[in-house]
Amino acid sequence: MRPTLRIPLHRGTTAHVCSLYPFSVQTSLGHRGTYVGLDLLAGNGAFYWDPFDSYAQGHITNPNAWVLGEPGNGKSALIKTLLWRQAAVYGTGPTGRWFAVVDPKGEYSVLAERLDLTVIRLSPGGTVRINPLAPGPAADHEPASKQTIRQAEMCTALVATVLERSLSPIEDAATFAAVEQLRQSSTGSEPTLVDVARLLTAPTADMATRLRRTSEEVAVDASAVAYALDKLLTRSLRGMFDGPSTVPLRWDGPGLVLDLSGVPVDSDALPLVMVAAAGWLQQLMACPGPQRMQVLDEAWALLANRHTAAYLQSACKLGRTYGVANLCVAHRASDLAAQADDGTSTAKIAAGLLADAATTIILRQAPDQLSAAATHFGLTEPETRVVGQLARGRALWHIGGRSALVQHLLAPGEAPLTDTDARMQGRSEAA
Template structure:
């Protein structure tokens, strides 16, 4: 009987609750403000431009909060964070490489240094294989890293043929083979840059023999020993006597001699006087004291970067940024483009995110002929950058930039109107306009131009 009474009370409470609710169609009456019939809106289709006008407050949701804080999303007003390694894990991008392009004085250098220094707090390290203007030296020292200066009376000397740290999983034969391939690739790049043309078949043979002779003299050969072996070979090969090797390698030997004597004496002409410390948060090679033509600077950057890259080849080195500032100098040398392409392809296995910094994409016009292999390599580097950051471009550069990077007409229209510190970010297939936010301490550290004195929205203005 007790159970029946309880059930009856519940039924009464449910009936009272239902009585307080309005009927589904609403109250009946002239002042009910409800329609007796459901509102049915016909389906409407329109273009994205029309819908954007009808719904003007819709914006991209962003990339999430994982990674380095960059600034503000200009379209949504929210914060914008970026981490190429996290985005790769999420499948947003296919590789961690980045392209940063923009005219002088619009803040692209400040952005690059912010990305680099802020990433250190996340356990990443930063390496600058060649800094032609010396702008990264103060930054490297400020974060507890090292800035290695070459030239200008400095006693620092690098041997680009150093083997680098050995990977513990390979045996002696595998390690010797790996180091020889690395050295031979470096010498091939230097030779073609010095000669300004590809090597002939007999020059390849002469270079192989010279490298073998230099290794026979010392486990860690130097560039002078290779040059001496080119000019005065001591051993012959089937089909090539010593006299023939000397004749075939004569032009090559004299072209490479510039790296070990004359205006570059003391830079790469002996054993290294410094040791690369991969545990430092940032290491930069300062080349600002070396003056000369683009070809000479490119050869110096090749030697310097090869010395650093030998230490970066360890797959257990962690996640690292490798910054190529003033990359237009390197892109003019076809042999160096091939080396850079190899590093671009290996970036995922090595945990490296390459950052390529240029002024404008029309610099590609200086890379070989229109249908040459060098031009194709340069375009390949751009294609292998899943993240493209474009700061303000001249109006005349807009169509070329859009063509090279595959920008839409709406994205192209943004480029001339970007202000100081603003950039169009193309991350995979998604686009953002981001206002970089820099602190006062960062601006004081990153600002290397005395002419940038007036502050505009937290950014120095030229």
Template sequence: MSKRSPRKQRKKFSKGKREQTKSKREVRPQRPPMRGWLGRGRGSSSYVQAADEWRGTTVQVCGLWPYAIGTGTPMVGVPLGRHIHTGATLCCDPISWFQRAKLISNPSAFVLGKPGLGKSTIVRRMATGLAGYGVMPLVLGDLKPDYVDLIEALGGQVITLGRGRGYLNILDPGEAGEAAARLRQAGYSREAAQVLADAHGRRHTMVSALLTILRSSPPTDREETIIDRALKYLDAHHDGVPVLGDLLRVIQDGPAEVRAVALDRGDDARYQAITENLEASLIGLVGGGRLGETFARPTTNPMRRDAPVVYDVSAIDDSEMDLQAATLLACWSAGFGTVNVANALADAGLEPRRHYFVILDELWRALRAGRGMV
């Protein structure tokens, strides 16, 4: 073997490496600059024109359109059926898409469509699937009925309302008093006060809503203040659960607390003149009228918070639009009050956490009931 100096070997190695790198550079394709190749006749342009755009169906331009197959929907939630184009399984419900899939920022859905196209059917499907996931459906007002058989099959509670069929006392705080006592015993005085304040606000709102439906206009500011002070007087001096007749009696008697906000200036005649319209409206709610006695008697079937519930109001005829709207509002108030109590007890660790799928049907009926409902 011939002997070569290390220096010559390094030169030969370096020369070979440069030739190899040079050959790789020659193979690599060159790309034109952003405005084209520079030089005469090489396509350089100082202004880059927008590319021409053409429209066509996916059948005509399928070779140019790269998205020939759509992506599948996430397999999270209640199975609803098959995608009409791809045939993939479609899963959707507001709670799963919010809690598990993180696809929406609010666990709610607004179902809008023409009559008879399956709005209630898809909501029933969601309620059935969510019940299997441990979420309890609450149907706060069923006018058809569409959900009574479903809630019965789930072993839930069916509450029937209507003329002579069932009553819902809008002044009934529900389980708020019991929950506040439990919270107070456990050392959660602030939370107990919040539960009672929420119950008071709901009762006040419901009285104002019924007056709005009855009058087709909202009560005045002074009447709102009188109602608020009369409800607080009832809470302090009435034994048991009050009804609308008790509220009417307090306003008619005119205790000092109520007279103070009525601004009667110590004049009985002035007080009677101020409260006359309010008394007349409350008499209409207590003694019958368009809304009957549905809200003026003790609640016949209190709502549970540990089972699926449906308020069956299908007995109310469609011609009684005001009564339907008032009943729906009362059901919503009672239902959300129960959910609020359950959440307060769960936050304090006194009860297990429960998740509810709240269904509000026929929203438009309540919105058209009178000015000031929204």
């Protein structure tokens, strides 16, 4: 008979046991932040997280996070409960947290109702319109030149997506000149994308001088941009972004949800609508304010082409400067990696998007995604195996240099916030 090793049972806290078995047991990440669930590698202790607290403690260098996972594994449920619990711990409004959610599936309405978030429902040809070129609260806090750059960036991302190519230097300069001209001319009314298209068709003498061309030459040079904008305004963005805003908004409230469920999730229009929506939100975010969470659910839609991916990257940059934490959701590692396929500039975008988020929360990945996940998130071999086998609600968290395996727990009262299975199972939404 084989002799077995018999040693007395030793029970210790993770603070001590991690020194005996450091790769499987770790100390807890602390009790700052909101409760998430069970820390499975720290003796099933409580796991807490908050991007701003993590930043304040020096665990991470920026407050942005990516949440990845196959559909149905609990990405949106995690975000909804995080916002709900943050509101309970930190409060909302000027002295607490401010939430902005871009919601392509229209599934944040219960959360919005509970937290009194303004819901702005945008749909093609609908009656609600927001204007991404409106000055917004940032106008009082930022030099006009910075806003011009941001708004011109948004216009070029939209146009490049429609044209399926980058803008030529003269097209780019003409677009910038048109946006700048609109900001400078004080007609009293707020500039809109329609005005940009109009100026590109009939450039002013000022624009022509700036571009060292005649007005007629500028109109010819920028004709593709003007057509692309016209196409956008009459199709993808019709009725949503083509005029002054129709929604009065309280900046000092708890926040807002942009419900984009009127735009089909798989349509070509969705990334364009998301870029315009993110452009509008930037005018709210680019100024001092409370700690703000900007959620881009289904952000993979922006990763499908490099122009919108690059725009997403620039939108995420605001984080540290203004106290905005971006939470972006995608399905799989290859959503982010796909950008690397067609040249070095796009590879940089993919790398930059990941580098700009100090926290990644990886839910279950399909077997064919595991090697991409390992490469892009720097997973160890055991981590890669675990990621392929995670149950719903369970995720590998990378917070700066630390890892944790966490089971997200839902409280009974949170079920109405998170239940996206109701329709699949034939239950009524209210049930």
